[in-house]
Amino acid sequence: MEKIKELFEDGDKRTVLFLVLSCLSLAVSFFEIGSLPLDAAWVAILLCGVPIIKGAVIGLVTEFDIKADVLVALALTAAVIIGETFAAGEVAFIMALGAMLEERTVAKARAGIEKLVQLSPRTARIISPDGDERVVPAEEVQVGDLLRVLPGETVAVDGVIVSGQTSIDQSVMTGESLPVDKGVGDEVSSGTVNQFGAFDMKAVKVGGDSSLQRMIRLVESADAGKAKIVGLADRWATWIVVIALVSAAGTWFVTGEIIRAVTILVVFCPCALVLATPTAIMAGIGNATKFGILIREGDALERLAKVTKVAFDKTGTLTYGKPEVAAVESFAPAVSQDKLLELTAAAESRSEHPLGRAVVAGFCANFKTRPKEPKDFLMTAGRGVRAVVDGIAVLAGNAEMMAENSVSLSDELKNAASLHRGEGRTVIYVALDGKEAGLIALADALRGESAETVRKLRDLKVDSVLLTGDHQEAAGHIARGAGIPKVHFDCLPEDKMYYIDKYQKQKKMVCMIGDGINDAPALKCAYVGVAMGGIGSDIAVEAADVALVGDEIKAVPHLLKLARKTMSTININITLSLVLNFAAIFMAMGGLLNPVMGALVHNLGSVAVIINSALLLNFKSA
Structure with a gap:
């Protein structure tokens, strides 16, 4: 009994169980196995269809949200009313299967991102006014508390050193592989690691204000729903629902055959269109995390696909x-x-x-x-x-x-x-x-990969340029080593913005890659901003659209290829969904499809779209 209870409490396992039972029931119904008092397809309707109808009704009543599930619910209900039980069960099953595949795509895509949240320190060592030392959960630290950090420990909150000298490994925050020497009066950030000496610090920023927590919020903002193209698909879906109802009513009025109207409702569901973009965007984001790339917004992929020039900062980026x-x-x-x-x-x-x-x-x-x-x-x-x-x-x-x-x-x-x-x-x-x-x-x-990265960008017909505040000799030395033909040296932050704006006025879409606070204006000005150091300079990261968590610029060519592949996948998905929808609609109007075949043709298209998007998870650039 405990195992059964556990099975039903686990949403994923319950969904898989319901899909298996529904599939078996549809097989029994289709092949007419055994002598049952009711059509076995009712199992699929109850297990997979009822949740869809419930969600549609709630959305319609509470938010007047006319989306795909409304049309699906109408198609299910109409099919049951005219006695097409198997068709209703088939629609419910394939829709539930498509939803599960989408959730698995999204879950797998976000899995790599969520691992970053584990960087958060768990405990802190507080020193009380009487000198006593106690370990408390990190979230209990208050501004002004005196903390002691021993060698090898992670700094729990942002603060200022009040006694002691040490070296701090800030690679998790800035991407710098060199520990930074710290003494009294120096700032330290949460998530960094104390390497050598013990020191005492005063807490300045705690909880959600700390550097690491700000990065976690950044991680959580990686949401495909922010992609502009997703909203467009949603608006199309709303109109298609209205057109479907009018088409079904018109066909019924002209032909007098309600089965054709029901078939139109079944095949007109814009599920594949709605799934076309978010599944591809989230799969693209998921693929990027495996290469140490954190994409903040889905529309960054859309813009990256149009990039024709990459501008590099020098220190901390090419070096x-x-x-x-x-x-x-x-x-x-x-x-x-x-x-x-x-x-x-x-x-x-x-x-x-x-x-x-x-x-x-x-x-x-x-x-x-x-x-x-x-x-x-x-x-x-x-x-x-x-x-x-x-x-x-x-x-x-x-x-x-x-x-x-x-x-x-x-x-x-x-x-x-x-x-x-x-x-x-x-x-x-x-x-x-x-x-x-x-x-x-x-x-x-x-960086060992700098020259190879520039070469691969050149193969993608993307030019490279170096924007640096260093003097001409140092800038030229690095540019020659990396194979970058164009250098702008002695650049102040406003100079970097000037050059980026100049290139973009020439219709060259610029991707700026930098790591420091002085790069933030350029990152914001560029068509796409990519920050080094993962959770490095928080100002730079917040100004950027993408963060290279592992500080590896060799990921940039893959990022551009992935963006192009993602947009190609979205276009294929949308084209496929529209072609299938309208072909099935005309066939349904002409009586060439019944509800069963209509459900099969249409919903298999939805599944094909999801599978096509899921392939992005394993995309590898040559």
């Missing part, structure tokens, strides 16, 4: 936070560049910081060996490392670390560091035995 050793400069006459790199790599060999690991990787790549093992290693979060290598005290870190250890930096070294920073590089100062020795400059690397 990613994986630094490489770009330069080693020694300012100690007795220390060569190779020796400086060797000593620094040895000191950094125990470091967990990505900058330290990049130095070690650079040494290993150049010398084909591992660095020496350091002694007395000490890492200071947000500063750098110190260690003893071959009896030499090595200090590697930022300017603050040098100052805290009484290491004075010469103007020559500071000027060299400024030049490297001007090219977007990160500088590590190195001191040996308490005196400045030089610097190591690390540069953000070009």
Whole structure:
């Protein structure tokens, strides 16, 4: 009994059971198996048809909502009245089957999106005024609460650090693979992960105001119902209901055969037309989630299909936070560049910081060996490392670390560091035995997929352009590496908007891809805006139509192909539904179709539309 109760409480299982029973009953009715007091098709009418009629009546009475289910309910009722029980059961069964397929398409499409909601932290560690520490559900945190975050824990709410130093992995929020050093006064966001040091923070934004919750609301906005073309199909459906009633009444009046009128009602149901667009849109959205693409609105797919130019931001878009050793400069006459790199790599060999690991990787790549093992290693979060290598005290870190250890930096070294920073590089100062020795400059690397992405866009007859605030040399270097022929450098946010508007006035529909707050105006101005970092800069994401959750621009060519394929599928669906509808209508008027055959022809068309849309879920670009 418990299993039976559980079966009926589970909506999906109940639907499948009702469909199986209805199918069996229709088979019994069609082949006239056994001697039953009633037509077995009544099982299908009761299990599948009654819910349709109930929904139609409720919609009509409460909202005067004249849609497909009204016509279906009329067709079912009319078929039963004239004794076409099997036809009524068949209509009910195929409509219920089509509804289930649509729900499965939508459910599968949203499954990948809903996984993102699981990023939300569950608990927080609150410090009471008397110093006691207790773990509470994250939703209980209030603005102003003092929280403690230990290494490896996820930040529960947005806030400001009040004590401690650490490095935060913000990849879930910004897409940056490099942890960001944080100290007193710095902001931290919910969903980010504390890597090294423990710190205390004051809660500033909690609950629905936190960064992660804003992203969850963004996820939930991925609704095919927002596509403009869906509303158009709905309006057509309303008119078709009216035309169907007039046609059925007119045919009955002219021919005097009510069976023809009932057949018209059966085949005139605009189910396939109504299903044509939302199923394709949701299947397209579902396919995109499997490739790390979050589509906010269905009509973004419609616009993406018309894109002819893609504008890339540079930093964080064509490049990613994986630094490489770009330069080693020694300012100690007795220390060569190779020796400086060797000593620094040895000191950094125990470091967990990505900058330290990049130095070690650079040494290993150049010398084909591992660095020496350091002694007395000490890492200071947000500063750098110190260690003893071959009896030499090595200090590697930022300017603050040098100052805290009484290491004075010469103007020559500071000027060299400024030049490297001007090219977007990160500088590590190195001191040996308490005196400045030089610097190591690390540069953000070009994404491995950037050049291939640009090439694939070119194959799709989509041009690429680079819009960046960097100077000409840095912009040109990245553009050449990515294979982008056109570069606009030294761009302020308004400059990026100007160039996008200029291209679009030339009838070139622009897709802008960016990641930062400074990209938000351009993302909003572009025909389609694509934000990097998934839930990165919330201003940029809110300005965009699409977010690349995994920060992988290699998904962009697939996104454009998917958009084109989705619009092609919608056009095929609409054409198929209209052709089948009107062909069946004329055949019904001429008496060539009875209600049974009419139901079969029409509703199989609806199922075909849904299946055609569902194929988008497995679409893969070459």
